[in-house]
Amino acid sequence: xxxxxxxxxxxxxxxxxxxxxxxxxxxxxxxxxxxxxxxxxxxxxxxxxxxxxxxxxxxxxxxxxxxxxxxxxxxxxxxxxxxxxxxxxxxxxxxxxxxxxxxxxxxxxxxxxxxxxxxxxxxxxxxxxxxxxxxxxxxxxxxxxxxxxxxxxxxxxxxxxxxxxxxxxxxxxxxxxxxxxxxxxxxxxxxxxxxxxx
Amino acid sequence: xxxxxxxxxxxxxxxxxxxxxxxxxxxxxxxxxxxxxxxxxxxxxxxxxxxxxxxxxxxxxxxxxxxxxxxxxxxxxxxxxxxxxxxxxxxxxxxxxxxxxxxxxxxxxxxxxxxxxxxxxxxxxxxxxxxxxxxxxxxxxxxxxxxxxxxxxxxxxxxxxxxxxxxxxxxxxxxxxxxxxxxxxxxxxxxxxxxxxxxxxxxxxxxxxxxxxxxxxxxxxxxxxxxxxxxxxxxxxxxxxxxxxxxxxxxxx
Numbered sequence: 001x002x003x004x005x006x007x008x009x010x011x012x013x014x015x016x017x018x019x020x021x022x023x024x025x026x027x028x029x030x031x032x033x034x035x036x037x038x039x040x041x042x043x044x045x046x047x048x049x050x051x052x053x054x055x056x057x058x059x060x061x062x063x064x065x066x067x068x069x070x071x072x073x074x075x076x077x078x079x080x081x082x083x084x085x086x087x088x089x090x091x092x093x094x095x096x097x098x099x100x101x102x103x104x105x106x107x108x109x110x111x112x113x114x115x116x117x118x119x120x121x122x123x124x125x126x127x128x129x130x131x132x133x134x135x136x137x138x139x140x141x142x143x144x145x146x147x148x149x150x151x152x153x154x155x156x157x158x159x160x161x162x163x164x165x166x167x168x169x170x171x172x173x174x175x176x177x178x179x180x181x182x183x184x185x186x187x188x189x190x191x192x193x194x195x196x197x198x
Numbered sequence: 199x200x201x202x203x204x205x206x207x208x209x210x211x212x213x214x215x216x217x218x219x220x221x222x223x224x225x226x227x228x229x230x231x232x233x234x235x236x237x238x239x240x241x242x243x244x245x246x247x248x249x250x251x252x253x254x255x256x257x258x259x260x261x262x263x264x265x266x267x268x269x270x271x272x273x274x275x276x277x278x279x280x281x282x283x284x285x286x287x288x289x290x291x292x293x294x295x296x297x298x299x300x301x302x303x304x305x306x307x308x309x310x311x312x313x314x315x316x317x318x319x320x321x322x323x324x325x326x327x328x329x330x331x332x333x334x335x336x337x338x339x340x341x342x343x344x345x346x347x348x349x350x351x352x353x354x355x356x357x358x359x360x361x362x363x364x365x366x367x368x369x370x371x372x373x374x375x376x377x378x379x380x381x382x383x384x385x386x387x388x389x390x391x392x393x394x395x396x397x398x399x400x401x402x403x404x405x406x407x408x409x410x411x412x413x414x415x416x417x418x419x420x421x422x423x424x425x426x427x428x429x430x431x432x433x434x435x436x437x438x439x440x441x442x443x444x445x446x447x448x449x450x451x
Contacts, residue, residue: 011318012275014268014294047291049319079319109200112321112364114395115418116201116243116448134201134448136274138296138321140364156199180274180296182238182450 001025001197004039006064006080008056011047016077016179019189033060037067041196044080046177050103050141051091053079058093065096073170073196074098075189078139081166081173090141098171101145109158112140117155117176119164124152126172127165129191132184135164135176142175170196201448202412203243203419204436205276205397206426208233209250213259216250217427227427231267237426238273240433241450245271246299246367246421249279250342256280261293268294278326278367284313291318299324299367302340305347305354308361315362320394323365325358327351329384330371336384343371355388355396366396367421373401375424380407385415397421405436409443 003025007013013029020027020043030036037060057064068074076084085095088103095103106113116134119127137155142162145151153165155175166173172192178185208215208230215227227233234245247267249260257280264277277290278299287298303310304325314323328343329336329351336351355366368388370381378401385398398411399421408420425431440447 011291011322012268012294012296014265015272018269019272047296047319047322049316052317110393110395110418112319112394113200114321114365115203118199118201137200138274140320177274180272182272186272 001041001193002039003027003041003043003193004036005029005043005045006033006036007031007045008048008053011045013045016043016045019179019186020193022186022190023193025193031056033057034063036060037064037072041193042067042072042074044074044076044083046078046080048079049091050079050082050088051093053083054091054093054095057083061094061096065098068096068098068171071170074172075192076173077179078175078177081175082141082143084171084173085143085145088141098168099143099145099150099166099173100147101143103141103143106140106142106157106160106162108160113137113157117157120154120156122153122165124165124167125195126188126191127153130184130188132181132188135178135185136180137176139175143173199446200418201243201446202440204241204408204433205244205246205419205421206237206242206433207246207248207399207421207423209423210247210260210263211249211251211256213263217424230263231270234267234271234275237433238271241437241448242273242433243419243448244274244276246276246278249277253280261289264290264293264295276324278324283310284317287314287318287323291322297322297324297365299326301326301328304358305338305340305349308357311358311361311363315364320362320364323363324367325355325363325365326367326369327355327358328369328371339371351384352387352391356391359392359394364394366392366394368396368398370400376401377403377425379403380411380415380420382411382415385411385417389416395419405431405439408436409440409445412440412445413443
C-alpha cells in the first residue's frame, strides 16, 4: 500500500512517517499535491499555517478533491484536518471543501492550545480500535462544520467545545496529533491504515 | 479539558545527556534517544533537549540526535539552545522537533519570534526566559544566565507573546539546581500576564514541588530534570501525586 504524505514544507514529519511505515506500507513524501493524491492512501500532515498550506495545495486542489470524492482514503491531521474544510480565518486560500464549513480562531482558554486534552463522546470505529482518552493538541484554530453529524468526537478547551474528529466516508480529520499521542495515537493511525486497506 | 503536563528536560552535549552542577562538573547520564523513550514509557508528556554547548559544531550533532529520537518518540519534542534565526528553527523542525525554544536570540532580535511564527505557526515557537529576582520584580538574563539585561521578566513575557511566541518556558535562575521548589511568585506573575501556556522551570526537588507550581503557581506545565536523573523520584510518582491532589493529568497505560 502506497501512502502519500502531502508535504507543504512546514514541519516535523519524522514521527508521522515512522507511524505510517509500520505495517509494511510505503510512505511517499510528495510536495506536489496531484502526485500525493495518486497514492492508495492520502495523509495531510499537521504543522504550519493555513494560508501557506493552501497556496501549496492550490495547483493540485481539483485533483485531490476529485480523488477523495472517488473514494481515496484520507487522514487529515490538525492543519491537515482544517484543509478538508472550505476556508479559514487564519489565512487566505481555498481548502478542499470535503466538509462544508469554516475554520475559526479558538477562543475561551489559553491559545495556542498546547497539551493533552480529553476526547469526549467518541463514536467512531477508529476510536474503538484505539481508545484514546486524551490526545496531544497544538493549535490556535478549530473547525466549525456546517453539518454537526460529521463530528465523531469532541474536545473542550476552556469554555469552547470543538470537533476532535470528523468523518465523511473514508475521509477522517483529527484536530489532535495521533503521531504525538504516544502508543494509542500510533495505534489510531494503524487502525486508519487497516481501514483504508479494506 | 487540558491536562497539566510534566515535561522532562535533558541537557545534551556531544550527543550525550549530561548533568552539570553549576556548569562545573558534567556527568554523563546516558543516551538521549534511550532516555527520551524511557521517559515516554514512564508517562512524560513532553521531552525537551537543551543543547548546553550551543556551538556551531555541536548543532549538527544535536540535529542528528533529534532525528534519531523523533523516529522513536511519539510524544512532542522541543529543541533549545543556540537557535538564532527562523532558518535555524526550520532546520530543527525538519530534524524532528515539534517546538523550538528561543532565548538569547529573542532578546537580541525579537523579530525572530515573528519570523518563526509566521512561517511555522505560534504553536511551535517557545520563548525561553531566564529570570532572576531583582528588587520588587525579576530581571531577564541571557547567555545561560551570565548576562544581565535591562528587561523586566513579566514585561518581556508579554512582549514575547505579542511577537508571536505560543508558549513561555520560564526558568528561575535563583531556584535552578537548588531543589528548593519553583519560584511560585514569578510563575504566578507571568501566568497572569500572558494568555499562552506557561511552563515553569527551575528548583524542582520533589513531586510535591511540581504539584505546588501547577496548583498555586498556576503553571500549565512543569519542567523536571535533575531529580529524575538521580532517581530521587519518577515521572510516574509525580503524576500519581498530581492525580491524587485532584489535578487533571494524562493517564498512562
